[in-house]
Amino acid sequence: MIKAAPVQRKFLTPGVYVLLSIVLIGVFFAVRRFLFGIGAISNLNDQYPWGIWIAIDVASGVALAAGGFTTAALAHIFHRHRYEALVRPALLTALLGYTFVALGLLVDLGRFYNIWHPLMPSMWSGHSVLFEVGICVMFYLTVLYIEFMPVVVERFMGRVALPGWLAHFKGVVEFLLRLFDRTLGRVMALFIIAGVLLSCLHQSSLGALMVIVPYKMHPLWHTPILPLLFLMSAIAVGFPMVIVESIWAARTFGRKPEMHLLSSLGKTVSVLLFVYFSFKVGDMIIRGTVPWLFQPGLESFMFVLEMVGGVILPGAMLLSSRIRHSAPHLLAAALLVVFGVVLNRINVFLVAYKPLYATERYFPAIGEIAVTAGLIATLILVYRLMVTVFPVMAVETESDRSVEEWAHDVETKRADQRMSVPRGNTAVTQRRDS
Amino acid sequence: MDRREFTKLLGATGLALVPGKAAASDPHPHARKVDGIGVLVDTTLCIGCRKCEWACNQSNNLPEQPLSSFENKSAFTSNRRPDAAHYTVVNESRPDGEPIWAKVQCMHCQDPACASACIVTAFDKRDDGVVAYDASRCMGCRYCIVSCPFQIPAYEYDNALTPQVRKCTFCLERLDEGRAPACVSICPVECLTYGRRDELIALAHRKIARNPDRYIDHVYGEHEVGGTSWLYLSSVPMTELDFPELGDAPVPCVTETIQHSIFKNFVPPLALYAFLGQIMWLTRDREQDAEAEGSDAVATQAVRDQGGTTL
Incomplete structure (x- = not known):
């Protein structure tokens, strides 16, 4: 029922060349890591076993992919159908985000080839928070690919063209696509709910990871409610990511952003931010950690930067209707939220982490930065490629379409479908049709 | 609170x-009532000969150096930490001017954070009290190193394909042969006592009672983070010998x-x-x-x- 189509744009632009060169530099360092070890390209050591590969690639990556489950919940569980135009881009971001979390881990894990071990019942570790994170992320990644299948079906069913000897498999692929088309719609609701559940579980558990180090973490961040704070901040950053992405994609592909939808999301975000803020402050008062704010040093500075720049400021900006309805201002506020959450993950995993016998502070090596930058650049390129191949972005007509038109379109389309043979689209339609 | x-x-x-x-x-x-083996370290007896370091390297096939090189006292100028090639180190502290030596190694916690943290149960608190590591399970996430309240596990960062977490093994192979750990066997002044943990705790308290002037009334490791298999007696608080100050609750509790x-x-x-x-x-x-x-x-x-x- 979403009107989405592949983007018709030239793939290679100057920006793409810049991204490609960042990718190449990252690949260079990644190759060195696989030849000479993690120590050869990173500043990781026995004092700081985790660096930006965990704080940015994994923790921030997972948080910023939260747009996938928050929009899915909004559109498909709470049935706010006008937001459906945002679901596919957010889904694609989540899918790529989590895929790149896994890829990033391959560089960081010492024995990356054992990454499947948590699936072995003989190695299950019920006490381990990391085990829960790992299992939930693996399942959620699978769910995300399943949620994306209807888009693949929509694009390729009935027009599979495989080059060379692969052409022999055309029949098989077509059969699979038709199978997916017939079956997925009926069960998609189960996967959508599972996706939201799995997200809630592992987003919170990511925070629980650092609860186990009371003696090594700065009191401004160490609290037993870290899991709750991580979940709340992930939910709060989901919509800002959708906003950033929509406005940015609209700009790159010369379209108009769906401002009606985005600005009402912005309002929700300000509420979420203030709820998060009140929990954070309440926790600090209860645990009596407020005095730490007045201890001069990197920690208190980073904390204030995170809370003022990433929570209070964007929260206040988004209260203003004028800011919410101006694309550049809304983008700025959303970027601040993204900045705040990334800074929070960096603070929790790196700044707050103080080894007992620290001789020097951790700062990422060139190689670590290059690998992280390379991963992000690859992600952007793959996203760009995917939206040119698959119908992800909502179709834009000449005039700026209003919400009512959207709703009308959706309704008409659904009425059509009720009369005709059900065609594979999104889950909800299928559910209702079946 | x-x-x-x-x-x-x-x-x-x-x-x-x-x-x-x-x-x-x-x-x-998660806590199990493990009453296994342990080692009692009486820091008031240690003479800083570092023979335990040499024996440890021998027993665990770590890079070998001649015994004479361990007589080099310049090692005491800086506070060393165990690493991937040294499972134990002896450090010197002078809280009151006089040198006190303390051996550092994995404490083999009763409720180990590393075992609780590990995603693939590569760490195991065995029934005999040893915290053992199984490299074949490990995927190298290093969460164990993050979680350790004593900052003990070390990693082979320069091994590209088969890095391991390295730490005191309690000389498992020797234990299986019914022998004491290498460091205990070589100690020339019986500063290290190997035995059942509950008996060692009783022994430690007897020693304190007999010599209240020699020891402070505290057995480090009896209650710290839920108790450890390695226990320390000393004339000053262990925190003055650069050991961490820890509460009694096991770290994995929360x-x-x-x-x-x-x-x-x-x-x-x-x-x-x-x-x-x-x-x-x-x-x-x-x-x-x-x-x-x-x-x-x-x-x-x-x-x-x-x-x-x-x-």
Whole structure:
């Protein structure tokens, strides 16, 4: 029922060349890591076993992919159908985000080839928070690919063209696509709910990871409610990511952003931010950690930067209707939220982490930065490629379409479908049709 | 207010999905009553000869150096830490001018954070008390190193393909042959006593009672982070010998309480699943009623509800 189509744009632009060169530099360092070890390209050591590969690639990556489950919940569980135009881009971001979390881990894990071990019942570790994170992320990644299948079906069913000897498999692929088309719609609701559940579980558990180090973490961040704070901040950053992405994609592909939808999301975000803020402050008062704010040093500075720049400021900006309805201002506020959450993950995993016998502070090596930058650049390129191949972005007509038109379109389309043979689209339609 | 009280408070205020009472009365579900072996280190006897370091390297096939090189006292100028090639080191401290030497190695905690943290059970607190590492399970995430309250496990960062977490093995192979760990066997002044942990604790307290002037009245490791297999006697608090100051609660307590509450018989996740399904079903016919702005408040409330019910 979403009107989405592949983007018709030239793939290679100057920006793409810049991204490609960042990718190449990252690949260079990644190759060195696989030849000479993690120590050869990173500043990781026995004092700081985790660096930006965990704080940015994994923790921030997972948080910023939260747009996938928050929009899915909004559109498909709470049935706010006008937001459906945002679901596919957010889904694609989540899918790529989590895929790149896994890829990033391959560089960081010492024995990356054992990454499947948590699936072995003989190695299950019920006490381990990391085990829960790992299992939930693996399942959620699978769910995300399943949620994306209807888009693949929509694009390729009935027009599979495989080059060379692969052409022999055309029949098989077509059969699979038709199978997916017939079956997925009926069960998609189960996967959508599972996706939201799995997200809630592992987003919170990511925070629980650092609860186990009371003696090594700065009191401004160490609290037993870290899991709750991580979940709340992930939910709060989901919509800002959708906003950033929509406005940015609209700009790159010369379209108009769906401002009606985005600005009402912005309002929700300000509420979420203030709820998060009140929990954070309440926790600090209860645990009596407020005095730490007045201890001069990197920690208190980073904390204030995170809370003022990433929570209070964007929260206040988004209260203003004028800011919410101006694309550049809304983008700025959303970027601040993204900045705040990334800074929070960096603070929790790196700044707050103080080894007992620290001789020097951790700062990422060139190689670590290059690998992280390379991963992000690859992600952007793959996203760009995917939206040119698959119908992800909502179709834009000449005039700026209003919400009512959207709703009308959706309704008409659904009425059509009720009369005709059900065609594979999104889950909800299928559910209702079946 | 300590963390456990805070968790209790969370439960009482209804933030925890599972009633807080159940979580609080079960302080650390992971803890096992392990009464295995241990080593008592009497730092007042240590002469800083570093022979234990040499014996450790021999026993664990670590890079070998001639015994004479361990007589080099310049090693004491800096505070060393165990690393991937040295499972134990002896450090010198001079809290009152006179040198005191203390051997550092894995403490083999009773409720080890590394074992609780490990994603693939590569660390195991064996029934005999040894915290053992199995490299074949390990995927190299290094969460064990992050979690250790003594900062002990070390990693082979320069090994590209088969790096291992390295730490004191308690000389497992020697134990299996019925022998004491290499460091204990070589110690020329019997500063190290190997035996059953409960007997060592009794011995330590007898020593303190007999020589109240020689020792402070504290056995380091008896209660620290829920107890450790390695125990220390000293004339000054161990914190003055650069050992960490730790509370009595095992480090994995809080996370495991949270974890086991969230997954209590899988009821909370299934309840959330059912709850979301319910919402999906109930809102299915209102999909066209999405008024322009009014719907936001409901959505916000609902999203917040998710947050509130998941801790």
